[in-house]
Amino acid sequence: MALSETILVCLTERPMSGYDLAKFFDTSVGFFWNASHPQIYRELKKLEQRGHVASHREIQTGKPNKIVYEITSDGRSALYDWSKEAVSEPVFKDDLLVRLQAIEHVDKAALRVQIIQRLASARQRLDQYHHIRDRRFSEGAVEAPNLGKMMGLELGIEYENGWINWCESVLKRIEHFEA
Amino acid sequence: MALSETILVCLTERPMSGYDLAKFFDTSVGFFWNASHPQIYRELKKLEQRGHVASHREIQTGKPNKIVYEITSDGRSALYDWSKEAVSEPVFKDDLLVRLQAIEHVDKAALRVQIIQRLASARQRLDQYHHIRDRRFSEGAVEAPNLGKMMGLELGIEYENGWINWCESVLKRIEHFEA
DNA sequence: GGCAACATGTAACTTGTTACATGATTCC
DNA sequence: GGAATCATGTAACAAGTTACATGTTGCC
Numbered sequence: 236m237a238l239s240e241t242i243l244v245c246l247t248e249r250p251m252s253g254y255d256l257a258k259f260f261d262t263s264v265g266f267f268w269n270a271s272h273p274q275i276y277r278e279l280k281k282l283e284q285r286g287h288v289a290s291h292r293e294i295q296t297g298k299p300n301k302i303v304y305e306i307t308s309d310g311r312s313a314l315y316d317w318s319k320e321a322v323s324e325p326v327f328k329d330d331l332l333v334r335l336q337a338i339e340h341v342d343k344a345a346l347r348v349q350i351i352q353r354l355a356s357a358r359q360r361l362d363q364y365h366h367i368r369d370r371r372f373s374e375g376a377v378e379a380p381n382l383g384k385m386m387g388l389e390l391g392i393e394y395e396n397g398w399i400n401w402c403e404s405v406l407k408r409i410e411h412f413e414a
Numbered sequence: 415m416a417l418s419e420t421i422l423v424c425l426t427e428r429p430m431s432g433y434d435l436a437k438f439f440d441t442s443v444g445f446f447w448n449a450s451h452p453q454i455y456r457e458l459k460k461l462e463q464r465g466h467v468a469s470h471r472e473i474q475t476g477k478p479n480k481i482v483y484e485i486t487s488d489g490r491s492a493l494y495d496w497s498k499e500a501v502s503e504p505v506f507k508d509d510l511l512v513r514l515q516a517i518e519h520v521d522k523a524a525l526r527v528q529i530i531q532r533l534a535s536a537r538q539r540l541d542q543y544h545h546i547r548d549r550r551f552s553e554g555a556v557e558a559p560n561l562g563k564m565m566g567l568e569l570g571i572e573y574e575n576g577w578i579n580w581c582e583s584v585l586k587r588i589e590h591f592e593a
Numbered sequence: 594g595g596c597a598a599c600a601t602g603t604a605a606c607t608t609g610t611t612a613c614a615t616g617a618t619t620c621c
Numbered sequence: 622g623g624a625a626t627c628a629t630g631t632a633a634c635a636a637g638t639t640a641c642a643t644g645t646t647g648c649c
Contacts, residue, residue, distance in 0.1 A: 383517030
């Protein structure tokens, strides 16, 4: 299972608390692996038991204290070993496409609204990705450790662009069809 | 949860056994919703308890008998009601991108092989989708009930094309980088 | 005889979600 | 006073995977 490895990957960037990780999942790695906070807290416990991460309490003023986790050298070698294992096929699930598959058996007005919403959220994410790209990978020379991140981001951009084009063409066609 | 609804959607096409559904998931709707056979059998039981599907035993010669499920009118209206509910964000998970994110901490030779494999499987699926398109949606005039299916398939084609382009560009760049 | 495809299932386990629970601080 | 953000968790449940289990028929 790649949740534990994804957490390790996040922690190679910098030490983080469960809360930090949850936000990081929402804004950064969430594009290719997502998790809710109960899952993250549960997984961090397991990782600590295995000795792949180590934690320390950080006293904060003006904010509640936090428990910060960092990857251990055991964690690093576990990550390296895992990286050699076979990748699994990506998981993709979308109940919008389920509806579309049975277009004759669903509420078409609702479907139209749902596609419009999907288009909006794709545009919003695309915007977000563009911002990240401009901020982090602005000029030609991207250093080695950022190369992978940049390529992941580029896939995200292509992916959202694909959705946008598709949604627009679908909307046109169903309008055509209804007329 | 959309597994039960996806099964209902499949059954609007034609009555099927658990085994048929499992194959159908692997070859058709699997692009946007996948499930293993234990999950399907378990879900069919629940659907029957709710009265959304009805089953009958079909005696076969030359093959083991099968239990064929069909959607009931209650199932149809449940599907219609569900279609009006809010769609959830699509789920996408890919441990290849997890590895890429931490390119400095993984086995790069292995990663290269993994990308090549991904490229190959994307090409294979694209081929499959092209075949389906040519077989089912060959000429301009696609009738209403197939419109949604065709648009879903088109997304699949765009999606696999995106992967192919991306894999190729990534391979080029990491070769460049290693040289 | 062995393998592949057909066909249906169970048991045990892991993963993922939802709702609940608590409590601090900051801003309006 | 109330809402939002920060911060960490638990409990119960739903969904998904893996391994096991069984038996048929057809083909080589």
